[in-house]
Amino acid sequence: MSNSISLTRYLVEQQRTKGRITPELRLLLEVVARACKRISISVNKGALGDILGSADSENVQGEVQKKLDVIANEVLIEANEWGGHLAAMASEEMDTIYVVPNRFPQGEYLLMFDPLDGSSNIDVNVSIGTIFSVLKKQNDRTDAIEPVSEQDFLQPGNQQVAAGYCVYGPQTTLVLTVGDGVAMFTLDREQGSWMLTADQVRIPEDTKEFAINMSNMRHWDAPVRRYIDECLAGKEGPRGKDFNMRWIASMVADVHRIMTRGGVFMYPWDKREPDKPGKLRLMYEANPMGWLVEQAGGAATNGRQRILDVEPTKLHQRVSVILGSRNEVERVTQYHLEADSAASKA
Numbered sequence: 001m002s003n004s005i006s007l008t009r010y011l012v013e014q015q016r017t018k019g020r021i022t023p024e025l026r027l028l029l030e031v032v033a034r035a036c037k038r039i040s041i042s043v044n045k046g047a048l049g050d051i052l053g054s055a056d057s058e059n060v061q062g063e064v065q066k067k068l069d070v071i072a073n074e075v076l077i078e079a080n081e082w083g084g085h086l087a088a089m090a091s092e093e094m095d096t097i098y099v100v101p102n103r104f105p106q107g108e109y110l111l112m113f114d115p116l117d118g119s120s121n122i123d124v125n126v127s128i129g130t131i132f133s134v135l136k137k138q139n140d141r142t143d144a145i146e147p148v149s150e151q152d153f154l155q156p157g158n159q160q161v162a163a164g165y166c167v168y169g170p171q172t173t174l175v176l177t178v179g180d181g182v183a184m185f186t187l188d189r190e191q192g193s194w195m196l197t198a199d200q201v202r203i204p205e206d207t208k209e210f211a212i213n214m215s216n217m218r219h220w221d222a223p224v225r226r227y228i229d230e231c232l233a234g235k236e237g238p239r240g241k242d243f244n245m246r247w248i249a250s251m252v253a254d255v256h257r258i259m260t261r262g263g264v265f266m267y268p269w270d271k272r273e274p275d276k277p278g279k280l281r282l283m284y285e286a287n288p289m290g291w292l293v294e295q296a297g298g299a300a301t302n303g304r305q306r307i308l309d310v311e312p313t314k315l316h317q318r319v320s321v322i323l324g325s326r327n328e329v330e331r332v333t334q335y336h337l338e339a340d341s342a343a344s345k346a
Ligand SMILES: O=P(O)(O)OC[C@H]1O[C@](O)(COP(=O)(O)O)[C@@H](O)[C@@H]1O
Pocket: 092, 114, 116, 117, 118, 119, 120, 213, 249, 250, 251, 252, 267, 279
């Protein structure tokens, strides 16, 4: 793999040679990448910039916003509203959708993002990230002049036309799919460019590493407990091998590790908030990550169903997430299905 392929060249090839993306989508992705570069500059300033600590506000999910949550959201909105080719945007940090004002060029794409993932890690200098997903506004509505609405966003993840994340860690890495496998670009700060550093990324099918917040163990459902108990039993247990555990508390960083060396990541439903299907958000966390993982040969389910096939009903919908190395995800999913079938017979 050549070190001299920039993101621009990669996207031009996806457009012109492979015909995978439209020129508008190419430009949109360049704008998102530019916004990530700006966020990365803010992240790097740390205590030297006014970016640490709380913003003294709450988002629609009732979570306290950090200053960087708000800054990253503004950077993405500002860059993309004039970047064109968008009809509207939606974000973890905004109650409802942001329709691109008429004074800016209009387009047919819908952009969703978690501007800053892993907010609890900002102040402690641990890897954080940005996650994004792009959909196309469906044109089958009878009234073509009807303004874009939240309804337009409620498409399953299998309709995504691009998805990616940027991890702000020891290196700043942009990971992208347009449905042609997964490519990784590392930010070359001296050149100011994103350079292709891995293409056609593959997640190993098997793993000996799991990622879950173990402090929630007492709240889990039986199939998740069963899986983790078996991992913890190690060589002497039914799995016949020892497992390692990692939990960064930034989904972006945990998924990036899995993209790099395999593993399984879980944020399952738990009894703390029984009415919510999980902690993570479907539209701008689970769907983009689910597609990236699938494009790298892994799998992503909510324990019962492929994440990308979940029909959304709400913009900020939550979902239970199990993703990563294919064989492990299939095993956890199987444990859920077995438990459901035993319950239905009881
Ligand atoms: O603190 P917990 O419960 O372990 O949750 C960690 C999870 O929450 C998240 O931080 C949620 O993302 P936000 O920071 O965007 O709210 C995930 O990135 C991470 O996997």
